[in-house]
Amino acid sequence: MSSDTLLVVLDLVGIVVFAISGALTGVEKRLDLFGVIFLADATAIGGGFIRDALLGAFPVAALHDWRYLIAPTCTGLIVFYIHPAIAKLSRILLLVDAAGLGLFAVAGTHKALDHGLGPVGACGIGTITAIGGGMIRDVLVREIPTVLHKEIYATAAVLAAILFVTGDHFAWNNVITAIAGVALAFTLRVVSTWRQWSAPVPK
Amino acid sequence: MSSDTLLVVLDLVGIVVFAISGALTGVEKRLDLFGVIFLADATAIGGGFIRDALLGAFPVAALHDWRYLIAPTCTGLIVFYIHPAIAKLSRILLLVDAAGLGLFAVAGTHKALDHGLGPVGACGIGTITAIGGGMIRDVLVREIPTVLHKEIYATAAVLAAILFVTGDHFAWNNVITAIAGVALAFTLRVVSTWRQWSAPVPK
Amino acid sequence: MSSDTLLVVLDLVGIVVFAISGALTGVEKRLDLFGVIFLADATAIGGGFIRDALLGAFPVAALHDWRYLIAPTCTGLIVFYIHPAIAKLSRILLLVDAAGLGLFAVAGTHKALDHGLGPVGACGIGTITAIGGGMIRDVLVREIPTVLHKEIYATAAVLAAILFVTGDHFAWNNVITAIAGVALAFTLRVVSTWRQWSAPVPK
Numbered sequence: 001m002s003s004d005t006l007l008v009v010l011d012l013v014g015i016v017v018f019a020i021s022g023a024l025t026g027v028e029k030r031l032d033l034f035g036v037i038f039l040a041d042a043t044a045i046g047g048g049f050i051r052d053a054l055l056g057a058f059p060v061a062a063l064h065d066w067r068y069l070i071a072p073t074c075t076g077l078i079v080f081y082i083h084p085a086i087a088k089l090s091r092i093l094l095l096v097d098a099a100g101l102g103l104f105a106v107a108g109t110h111k112a113l114d115h116g117l118g119p120v121g122a123c124g125i126g127t128i129t130a131i132g133g134g135m136i137r138d139v140l141v142r143e144i145p146t147v148l149h150k151e152i153y154a155t156a157a158v159l160a161a162i163l164f165v166t167g168d169h170f171a172w173n174n175v176i177t178a179i180a181g182v183a184l185a186f187t188l189r190v191v192s193t194w195r196q197w198s199a200p201v202p203k
Numbered sequence: 204m205s206s207d208t209l210l211v212v213l214d215l216v217g218i219v220v221f222a223i224s225g226a227l228t229g230v231e232k233r234l235d236l237f238g239v240i241f242l243a244d245a246t247a248i249g250g251g252f253i254r255d256a257l258l259g260a261f262p263v264a265a266l267h268d269w270r271y272l273i274a275p276t277c278t279g280l281i282v283f284y285i286h287p288a289i290a291k292l293s294r295i296l297l298l299v300d301a302a303g304l305g306l307f308a309v310a311g312t313h314k315a316l317d318h319g320l321g322p323v324g325a326c327g328i329g330t331i332t333a334i335g336g337g338m339i340r341d342v343l344v345r346e347i348p349t350v351l352h353k354e355i356y357a358t359a360a361v362l363a364a365i366l367f368v369t370g371d372h373f374a375w376n377n378v379i380t381a382i383a384g385v386a387l388a389f390t391l392r393v394v395s396t397w398r399q400w401s402a403p404v405p406k
Numbered sequence: 407m408s409s410d411t412l413l414v415v416l417d418l419v420g421i422v423v424f425a426i427s428g429a430l431t432g433v434e435k436r437l438d439l440f441g442v443i444f445l446a447d448a449t450a451i452g453g454g455f456i457r458d459a460l461l462g463a464f465p466v467a468a469l470h471d472w473r474y475l476i477a478p479t480c481t482g483l484i485v486f487y488i489h490p491a492i493a494k495l496s497r498i499l500l501l502v503d504a505a506g507l508g509l510f511a512v513a514g515t516h517k518a519l520d521h522g523l524g525p526v527g528a529c530g531i532g533t534i535t536a537i538g539g540g541m542i543r544d545v546l547v548r549e550i551p552t553v554l555h556k557e558i559y560a561t562a563a564v565l566a567a568i569l570f571v572t573g574d575h576f577a578w579n580n581v582i583t584a585i586a587g588v589a590l591a592f593t594l595r596v597v598s599t600w601r602q603w604s605a606p607v608p609k
Contacts, residue, residue: 026351032402034358035351049257054455056464058259063315063324070323080405112469120476121469135546140338142347144548148432148441155440199438202486229554235605237561238554252460261462266518266527273526283608343541345550 011048011061011107012071017100019044019072022137023079024087029141033080039137040076041069047132051108051125055115094193095186098156102185105130105157106178109164119165126161127154130185152192152199160185214251214264214310215274220303222247222275225340226282227290232344236283242340243279244272250335254311254328258318297396298389301359305388308333308360309381312367322368329364330357333388355395355402363388417454417467417513418477423506425450425478428543429485430493435547439486445543446482447475453538457514457531461521500599501592504562508591511536511563512584515570525571532567533560536591558598558605566591 022043026036045062052060062068079086086093108129112122131147131154138145147153160181167177191197225246229239248265255263265271282289289296311332315325334350334357341348350356363384370380394400428449432442451468458466468474485492492499514535518528537553537560544551553559566587573583597603 027405029347029352030404031347031352032404034356034361034402036405038351038357053256053459054466054469056259056462056466059318059320059324060257060259063257063320063327066321066323069327083405115465117465117469118472120472121465124469124475139342139545140348140351142345142548144435144437145546148444148546149435149437153440154444158440199440201436201438202433202442202489230608232550232555233607234550234555235607237559237564237605239608241554241560256459259462262521262523262527263460263462266460266523266530269524269526272530286608342545343551343554345548 008065011103012067014100014103014107015044015048015068015071016075017096018047018104018133019075020079020086020093021097021100021134022072023076024083024093025137025141026076027080027083031141033077036080037073037076039140040079041072042140043133043137044072044075045069045133046136047104047108047129047134050132051111051129054125054128055112055117057111057115095190098186098189098193099182101130101153101157101189102160102182104133105160105185106164106181109161109181110174110178113165113168119169122165123158123161126164127157130154130157130160149201150198152188152197155199156185156188156192159188211268214306215270217303217306217310218247218251218271218274219278220299221250221307221336222278223282223289223296224300224303224337225275226279227286227296228340228344229279230283230286234344236280239283240276240279242343243282244275245343246336246340247275247278248272248336249339250307250311250332250337253335254314254332257328257331258315258320260314260318298393301389301392301396302385304333304356304360304392305363305385307336308363308388309367309384312364312384313377313381316368316371322372325368325371326361326364329367330360333357333360333363352404353401355391355400358402359388359391359395362391414471417509418473420506420509420513421450421474421477422481423502424453424510424539425481426485426492426499427503427506427540428478429482430489430499431543431547432482433486433489437547439483442486443479443482445546446485447478448546449539449543450478450481451475451539452542453510453514453535453540456538457517457535460531460534461518461523463517463521501596504592504595504599505588507536507559507563507595508566508588510539511566511591512570512587515567515587516580516584519571519574525575528571529564529567532570533563536560536563536566555607556604558594558603561605562591562594562598565594 019040023036023040026039105126109122109126112125135145164181222243226239226243229242308329312325312329315328338348367384425446429442429446432445511532515528515532518531541551570587
């Protein structure tokens with residue numbers, strides 16, 4: 001698969017998943033219709049905005065391709081009206097969110113390498129792409145970002161990014177490495193939630 | 204009027220209006236002199252920073268042209284000292300803020316189209332230009348951004364952006380479309396405040 | 407000394423200092439290991455991210471040069487484990503933070519001038535480079551940024567930036583002006599803390 005097609009597919013799937021997460025947070029915080037849609041958009045494409053603004057990849061993907069903005073907007077609108085049905089799906093949401101996390105980490109790392117960054121910088125971009133939207137979501141509703149103090153979340157993104165960078169270094173097939181990276185983040189995230197693993201806290 | 208002149212005029216008027224809003228919030232939150240000025244600057248030019256960083260329009264307008272930074276700084280300084288007089292003008296402030304909202308939405312949409320974005324992306328940029336500064340202001344003083352949960356505000360910006368994009372598509376005169384967009388946002392904002400309209404909230 | 411070498415040296419020293427400040431805040435707020443490291447990174451390189459994203463200086467320095475990301479990450483890791491020892495050093499931390507403030511203000515102003523900004527814009531960039539990381543740190547842990555309402559902090563950065571811009575205008579030796587700027591910010595910051603000076607607050 002070409003680099004560009006791979007990026008678009010990874011991005012669009014992740015965007016809808018993250019939009020659901022943002023919209024549900026907005027509903028919970030009693031935002032109005034615009035607020036719910038905005039939070040869906042910001043959660044879904046905020047990480048990509050940070051990625052592209054730091055890479056200097058203009059025009060940023062989510063503005064250049066109208067599907068990137070329409071997809072989370074429609075998702076937010078739908079969640080606004082049918083949120084009780086969606087909130088019942090918390091287990092399924094955990095799974096799709098775990099997949100979105102891996103997708104964004106890999107897509108971000110991939111794009112950073114394409115723009116000529118080294119391995120350390122590419123992992124940084126992959127991580128911020130994956131967790132940036134959720135951090136914007138939490139800051140906008142006045143919460144300390146979940147990713148900074150709860151559960152194994154960012155760690156899964158970091159490891160997926162490292163795997164993809166390693167594969168790139170050894171010139172492995174990029175589709176296979178991408179899938180492996182997403183699977184790694186997904187598995188780690190789901191298993192850690194199920195087993196209630198968490199990162200160490202300061203003494 | 205040339206594109207560039209139109210942009211500068213729209214920007215400068217909006218900047219002073221938004222600086223007043225930021226400075227008054229800073230005074231209310233008991234920030235110090237630097238804090239009041241910084242909040243005035245951030246509210247006034249924060250939306251434009253986001254716009255230019257996402258468009259890749261370097262150097263960003265507010266840094267390239269010294270008037271864009273000096274105008275809100277002086278506004279913040281003046282408000283710091285005469286805020287009781289200004290706070291009495293709350294009705295007038297509502298009117299100028301409504302005008303600023305429309306001005307920024309139209310200026311942002313205009314610049315996005317100039318940079319080759321499509322209609323959806325341009326509306327996104329116009330909206331974030333109009334509401335971005337106020338969101339930064341609210342996040343910095345630890346409030347959930349007003350625009351996400353109160354009144355008709357962002358909706359007015361979105362509609363102004365859509366009107367301008369439509370005018371651009373049909374090649375209407377850009378000055379007339381700009382004025383119509385600002386008037387639309389202004390009227391909707393003022394009437395909705397007066398009639399206490401608000402966007403729907405989740406059930 | 408060449409412009410580039412001067413920038414790298416100024417940046418790396420400031421980065422470690424600011425990373426300590428971020429990591430200690432993370433420990434205090436009971437973030438987990440990833441959270442402490444992320445806050446160290448964000449505090450250390452967040453100001454530079456904003457600077458480079460506004461200047462259009464791609465790839466941004468902290469991603470292009472792996473030392474810029476590894477240095478605060480290791481600093482965060484170390485602080486996570488030995489924070490009681492470091493917290494005892496509060497007086498020394500005040501001194502290094504004051505030095506970091508001056509270093510970032512001068513480095514930011516220098517880079518902005520290198521990118522062709524005028525004096526007002528360069529001072530704006532210098533100031534936001536110096537205080538941006540700390541503001542991100544405070545917003546992420548849900549505090550109103552200290553710099554907006556406590557003590558003389560940003561003022562020291564602004565004055566260092568103005569001094570450097572003045573030196574540049576009159577073509578003074580840039581190493582000497584840089585040292586003078588850092589010394590000015592450092593002295594003002596340390597003396598104002600010692601004498602408990604603070605900026606005026608609104609009546």
